[in-house]
Amino acid sequence: MTIADRRRSPVQRQLEAYEESWVHDHQAAMACRDREDTISVGIAVFRLIERVEDSWRERVFRGTEDFAEEDDRWVQCLYRGWLPVTEAVLNEVHALEQRFGSVDGAAELRDCAARARSLLRDWQPPRLSAAVGLREMTLTSEAAAELDRIIAAGKKTPPPLPAGPVPQEISADEFFALMRRHP
Amino acid sequence: MSDVLRVVPFTPDMLDPVRGFDYGEEPYQKELADWLLNEAVAALRRGTKVWLYLNQVGEFVGYGSLGVTRWKYPDSASPRTELVIVPAVALRKEFWRKPDGPSEERYSSQIMRHLLNVAAAWPGDPPAVSLFVHPDNHAAIKFYERFGFQPFFHTYTDRTTGIVYRSYTRPISRP
Numbered sequence: 026m027t028i029a030d031r032r033r034s035p036v037q038r039q040l041e042a043y044e045e046s047w048v049h050d051h052q053a054a055m056a057c058r059d060r061e062d063t064i065s066v067g068i069a070v071f072r073l074i075e076r077v078e079d080s081w082r083e084r085v086f087r088g089t090e091d092f093a094e095e096d097d098r099w100v101q102c103l104y105r106g107w108l109p110v111t112e113a114v115l116n117e118v119h120a121l122e123q124r125f126g127s128v129d130g131a132a133e134l135r136d137c138a139a140r141a142r143s144l145l146r147d148w149q150p151p152r153l154s155a156a157v158g159l160r161e162m163t164l165t166s167e168a169a170a171e172l173d174r175i176i177a178a179g180k181k182t183p184p185p186l187p188a189g190p191v192p193q194e195i196s197a198d199e200f201f202a203l204m205r206r207h208p
Numbered sequence: 209m210s211d212v213l214r215v216v217p218f219t220p221d222m223l224d225p226v227r228g229f230d231y232g233e234e235p236y237q238k239e240l241a242d243w244l245l246n247e248a249v250a251a252l253r254r255g256t257k258v259w260l261y262l263n264q265v266g267e268f269v270g271y272g273s274l275g276v277t278r279w280k281y282p283d284s285a286s287p288r289t290e291l292v293i294v295p296a297v298a299l300r301k302e303f304w305r306k307p308d309g310p311s312e313e314r315y316s317s318q319i320m321r322h323l324l325n326v327a328a329a330w331p332g333d334p335p336a337v338s339l340f341v342h343p344d345n346h347a348a349i350k351f352y353e354r355f356g357f358q359p360f361f362h363t364y365t366d367r368t369t370g371i372v373y374r375s376y377t378r379p380i381s382r383p
Contacts, residue, residue, distance in 0.1 A: 086254050087278070155239065155247045156275075156295035157364050157373050158340045159256065161288070164281035168362035172281065172377060175358055176335045179379020184356040186381055189312035192213035192261055192322045200216040203266035204225040 036070075036077050036103060043070045044110045060114070060121060064130035067111050071137040074103045085151040088160035097150050104141045111138050210313040211264050215322055218258035218271065220249045226260060226268055230301045236342035240298035244271050247296075251275060256295055257326070261319055263303075270299035272319045274326055277338065292327045292380070294339040311354075320355050328382050337380055340364055340373040352376050 043066050078100050084090035115138060118131045154160055164172065195203075216222075223245065231241045248258050248271075256275035263269050275295045278288035303315050311317060327337040339357065341348050357376035364373045 083254060086250065149250075152247075152250065154251065154254075154295070155243055156251065156273075156340075157366060158277055158293040158295045158338065159251065159254070159275050160364070161278050162280070162364060164279050164362055168360055168375075169281035171360040172336070172362070175360060175377055176379055179336065179381070183381035184379055186324055186328070187312060187317070187321055187355060189310075189321055190210050190212040190318055191325060192215035192259075192318050195214045195216050195262075197216060197219060197222070199214075200222065200260065200262070201225070203214075203262055204268065207266045207268070 036073050039070050039073055040103060040106050043067060043107070047110050047114055060118060061129045063114055064118065064128065064134050067107075067114055067134050068130060068137055070107060071111075071134075071141065074100075074107060077103065082151040086154050086159070088153050088162075092151060092153070101145065101148060104145055108138065108141050108145075111141070210309070211307045211315075213261045213263060213269065213315060213318045213322075215259045215261050218248060218252070218260050220252070222260060223249070226271070229268065231270075231298045232301050234344070236345050237298070237301075240296055243296040244298070248273070251295060259322070261315065261322075263307075263315065267303075268300070269303045269306075269315050270297070270319060272297040272323050274323055274330070274337075276334075290332065290334055291377075292330050292334045292337040294323060294337065297323065297339075316351060317355075320351070324355070324378075324380075328380050330380075333380075333382070335380060336377045338375060338377040340375050343372060343374055349374070349376075 043063075046066060047063055081090070081096060081100060085092045111134060115131070115135060118128050118134070121128050122131065227245060229241065231237045244258075248256075251273065252258060254275070256273055258271060258273040260271050261269050273295045275293050276290050277293040278290055280286045280288050297319060299316050299319065306315055307313065324337065327334075339352065341352065353376075355378065357378045359374060359376050362375040364375065365371070366373065
């Protein structure tokens with residue numbers, strides 16, 4: 026995707042619409058209910074950015090797309106563009122809360138803002154899975170036929186689960202207690 | 209009495225207690241040590257499940273994992289088929305062929321039995337569990353075959369290392 030493509034991308038346009046709506050609403054000094062609409066848009070845009078990020082990370086992890094620094098910067102830019110608008114919205118919401126008690130969606134938008142800050146602070150670029158089994162791949166027709174044959178044979182005569190002891194699940198607390206005893 | 213392992217689902221805060229263990233000297237064994245420390249958290253976030261295993265004394269003996277792979281077959285235009293995969297499984301070197309006694313009670317067998325049990329209950333009833341193995345890892349290949357994994361004509365060449373991994377699959381048996 027080129028820079029120009031990115032500027033035209035749906036998520037970029039949504040982000041710009043969110044920013045424009047905030048500026049417009051702010052100038053018009055809208056009422057509490059209108060601010061709640063802005064909050065809903067802010068949350069929706071955040072979820073959209075999260076989905077874009079997750080989808081990109083999945084493609085890089087599975088090996089269907091090579092990692093590119095440019096993509097990495099672009100995804101971070103989406104969060105960096107969303108965050109200041111949201112912080113401005115939340116500043117105004119704070120004043121509305123003091124006046125009206127509560128504003129629908131404010132807590133969720135604050136959670137989104139905290140998540141965005143945390144993501145940017147601890148940003149880790151995605152990497153191709155080192156375990157090759159997790160990479161997406163295409164089977165040859167011979168391999169596909171062999172796989173089908175093995176699966177069909179297994180349906181006819183399922184391989185038994187081998188007998189013997191099965192590990193017993195413990196809690197995370199028990200794990201940490203045991204590891205303290207055997208560092 | 210057999211030494212039945214204890215298993216705990218791995219979470220990122222468990223990384224520190226499992227650092228610095230030896231899984232063997234071969235490059236593919238060192239890769240398995242690296243996987244738990246450097247890759248498992250990213251894999252968790254992409255839907256892979258990872259477990260740590262401890263013996264009755266409370267020593268960490270190894271780890272196992274299950275995830276979902278998407279294979280397009282029979283050709284590149286086919287829809288992706290989801291299969292359960294064992295991305296990585298490893299036993300600390302000092303517990304190889306332990307405990308003494310029948311092979312079905314060894315830690316390695318218990319770990320694989322646990323993974324196969326979880327695979328049998330995997331959501332969506334996938335038809336098979338598969339794995340890739342380094343071609344030089346003969347001990348692992350023999351072990352997988354003992355557990356009913358069958359080789360099939362699919363290899364994967366790692367673009368960065370040039371290693372041609374061999375694939376094995378096992379139909380999932382459900383009660």
